Amino acid sequence: MKFSPLFWPIELRGNTIYILDETLLPHKVKYIKAKNYREAIKAIKDMKTRAVGQVILVFYIFLMAIKKNKNKKDIKPVLFELAEIVNCARPTLSFKYLTDMILGWAVSGAPLEESILGFLEVLKNKRIEQARAMSERLNDGDSILTHCNISGQMPLVGVFARKANKKIKFFATETRPYLQGSRLTAWELQKFGFDVTLISDNMAAQVMYEKKINKVIVGADHLAQNGDIANKIGTYQIAILAKHFNIPFYVLCPPPSHAKTGKDIAIEVRPEGELLEYQGVKLAPKGAKGYYPAFDVTPNNLITEHNYLEINRD
Amino acid sequence: MKFSPLFWPIELRGNTIYILDETLLPHKVKYIKAKNYREAIKAIKDMKTRAVGQVILVFYIFLMAIKKNKNKKDIKPVLFELAEIVNCARPTLSFKYLTDMILGWAVSGAPLEESILGFLEVLKNKRIEQARAMSERLNDGDSILTHCNISGQMPLVGVFARKANKKIKFFATETRPYLQGSRLTAWELQKFGFDVTLISDNMAAQVMYEKKINKVIVGADHLAQNGDIANKIGTYQIAILAKHFNIPFYVLCPPPSHAKTGKDIAIEVRPEGELLEYQGVKLAPKGAKGYYPAFDVTPNNLITEHNYLEINRD
Numbered sequence: 001m002k003f004s005p006l007f008w009p010i011e012l013r014g015n016t017i018y019i020l021d022e023t024l025l026p027h028k029v030k031y032i033k034a035k036n037y038r039e040a041i042k043a044i045k046d047m048k049t050r051a052v053g054q055v056i057l058v059f060y061i062f063l064m065a066i067k068k069n070k071n072k073k074d075i076k077p078v079l080f081e082l083a084e085i086v087n088c089a090r091p092t093l094s095f096k097y098l099t100d101m102i103l104g105w106a107v108s109g110a111p112l113e114e115s116i117l118g119f120l121e122v123l124k125n126k127r128i129e130q131a132r133a134m135s136e137r138l139n140d141g142d143s144i145l146t147h148c149n150i151s152g153q154m155p156l157v158g159v160f161a162r163k164a165n166k167k168i169k170f171f172a173t174e175t176r177p178y179l180q181g182s183r184l185t186a187w188e189l190q191k192f193g194f195d196v197t198l199i200s201d202n203m204a205a206q207v208m209y210e211k212k213i214n215k216v217i218v219g220a221d222h223l224a225q226n227g228d229i230a231n232k233i234g235t236y237q238i239a240i241l242a243k244h245f246n247i248p249f250y251v252l253c254p255p256p257s258h259a260k261t262g263k264d265i266a267i268e269v270r271p272e273g274e275l276l277e278y279q280g281v282k283l284a285p286k287g288a289k290g291y292y293p294a295f296d297v298t299p300n301n302l303i304t305e306h307n308y309l310e311i312n313r314d
Numbered sequence: 315m316k317f318s319p320l321f322w323p324i325e326l327r328g329n330t331i332y333i334l335d336e337t338l339l340p341h342k343v344k345y346i347k348a349k350n351y352r353e354a355i356k357a358i359k360d361m362k363t364r365a366v367g368q369v370i371l372v373f374y375i376f377l378m379a380i381k382k383n384k385n386k387k388d389i390k391p392v393l394f395e396l397a398e399i400v401n402c403a404r405p406t407l408s409f410k411y412l413t414d415m416i417l418g419w420a421v422s423g424a425p426l427e428e429s430i431l432g433f434l435e436v437l438k439n440k441r442i443e444q445a446r447a448m449s450e451r452l453n454d455g456d457s458i459l460t461h462c463n464i465s466g467q468m469p470l471v472g473v474f475a476r477k478a479n480k481k482i483k484f485f486a487t488e489t490r491p492y493l494q495g496s497r498l499t500a501w502e503l504q505k506f507g508f509d510v511t512l513i514s515d516n517m518a519a520q521v522m523y524e525k526k527i528n529k530v531i532v533g534a535d536h537l538a539q540n541g542d543i544a545n546k547i548g549t550y551q552i553a554i555l556a557k558h559f560n561i562p563f564y565v566l567c568p569p570p571s572h573a574k575t576g577k578d579i580a581i582e583v584r585p586e587g588e589l590l591e592y593q594g595v596k597l598a599p600k601g602a603k604g605y606y607p608a609f610d611v612t613p614n615n616l617i618t619e620h621n622y623l624e625i626n627r628d
Contacts, residue, residue: 026598026599026600027596027599147516171605173516174490174589174597174598175516176488176490176514176515176516177514179597179598182590182597182598182599182602183597183598183599186598186599186602187598187599187602190599190601190602195603196602196603197603197604197605198586198589198590198598198602198603198604198605199589199604199605199606200490200491200515200547200548200589200606201490201514201515201516201548202461202487202489202490202515202516202547202548202551203547203548203605203606203607204551205550205551205554205610206547206550206551206607206610207605209550209610210607212605233514233516233517233520234514234515234516234517234519236519236520236523237516237518237519237520237551237555240519240554240555240558241551241554241555244554244558272512275488275512275513275514276496276512278592278595278597279595281592281593281595282341283488283493283496283497283592284340284488284493284496284497284500284501284512285340285341285496285497285500285501285504286340287504288496288500288501288504288510288512289509289510289511289512290511290512290513291485291511291512291513291517291521291526292513292514292517293517293520293524296519296520296523
């Protein structure tokens with residue numbers, strides 16, 4: 001099976017973590033070499049990697065620490081300290097949920113390297129299964145609107161649909177300001193030979209009105225226990241529009257976190273500079289003010305179906 | 315009274331039309347010199363000028379033709395031919411509505427230069443009055459979301475509100491792909507000392523949800539007889555969102571055209587290149603496909619109040 005480079009954007013080789021630099025895509029496929037947890041966490045903060053990349057990276061950060069501290073009698077204090085740091089990397093994805101898993105293994109005395117590698121293997125397989133399950137909801141001739149980037153799962157959904165002789169096509173919002181839609185989603189869907197059309201974020205209602213799309217599929221960075229999801233800014237308004245036009249709205253979700261509802265999920269506000277400038281080109285007048293909430297919460301009642309990633313964290 | 319340069323972006327001096335090049339804003343305030351109607355129409359097609367700039371320019375194109383053909387016994391054939399060309403400049407704004415006015419004057423034997431200059435004077439005064447009337451709907455403390463650019467009327471609304479001791483602030487969508495919100499609206503509001511915050515087009519629902527804004531004001535390129543409006547792409551979805559969040563949605567409109575409903579208004583589709591590249595920076599992978607409808611139609615039932623430009627075309 002072939003995957004998008006975004007499906008598994010992190011590798012650990014020896015004592016170096018290789019991180020696909022998503023800020024350089026689609027023009028360059030280049031990996032950052034992180035030699036320690038500081039460099040790895042910086043890659044998260046700078047959005048060099050995002051979405052599932054962050055999840056995989058957390059496990060490799062711990063794996064690296066475990067390898068480096070192999071001779072310590074008790075590694076737990078190292079891991080607890082590292083968890084504190086990792087948890088603060090970015091607010092909206094639940095890093096604590098991930099580090100709690102690892103600390104749980106450490107406390108229970110489970111073999112740490114095996115637990116981490118085993119978990120990553122399960123994660124990979126469950127994500128493939130999640131894409132396959134999603135593809136079953138699709139019909140021949142469907143046209144799917146997607147937003148941001150679901151870390152390589154969208155081409156997989158398409159590949160499974162293609163195997164079942166369903167012809168589907170895609171519309172992708174460009175997803176300002178980081179342009180995940182243009183730079184990542186359109187790029188990976190093109191690589192797999194799918195028909196994909198980019199629109200700017202303000203065209204979603206129009207393509208719905210013109211019936212150019214008939215389903216919406218998005219990912220989620222965070223799933224609360226009541227079914228609310230947090231995902232890239234703009235997801236919420238697409239869900240409201242889909243409801244208005246009576247278009248099914250599907251979400252590929254991680255497992256539910258500790259958050260009871262969407263109100264318990266912190267929304268990251270990023271520096272306004274990322275909105276007012278792009279690749280060195282000034283997009284706004286000098287002294288302009290911007291507001292950049294990086295995520296929003298889509299309430300459960302706007303979601304037609306959650307496609308859960310079924311992973312037991314224990 | 316001081317105006318934004320966008321309020322009256324066209325001047326005729328001698329036989330040259332000076333057209334504010336809105337593509338260079340906010341970094342440069344520069345005027346294109348059009349010596350003939352071809353150069354002037356090219357400025358419309360290339361979106362060097364837009365919105366009310368196009369309206370004023372049409373009248374100056376005819377005024378220039380009238381001056382150049384002063385010695386012709388019957389100027390009507392020249393004007394009818396010119397109208398045919400002007401009507402095709404861009405589809406969504408009703409150029410025919412404007413050229414029909416001028417041809418009407420020509421056929422009825424009205425003094426042409428005086429009619430055109432008289433109309434432009436009325437247009438200017440009525441637009442000021444329209445902004446004043448809009449300001450009366452505002453309350454102290456209001457925070458207004460706007461989209462695209464209303465050709466200098468937004469700062470005027472603010473100035474009238476300020477005179478009435480109402481403190482108001484603004485949120486502006488950047489309005490991809492042409493960035494009228496960042497480049498024009500934020501710029502002119504800043505110049506008049508207003509508090510203005512830029513957001514990307516996918517943040518509208520979030521600022522509504524967070525109650526950062528409590529009113530929406532947009533312009534319109536076209537008003538149909540049933541109250542449907544055509545305006546910059548993205549207006550429609552903001553109207554749906556405003557309805558969802560129960561936020562009043564105001565429109566500064568031109569007079570109604572010949573179109574019975576929004577369905578009679580042609581939606582211009584512009585070249586995908588304008589979406590996939592910005593100022594020479596590639597925003598998407600090589601070979602990517604884009605769809606760029608430049609306008610959308612907001613149905614009457616989503617509009618709280620139309621602020622009409624009351625001009626009698628006869």
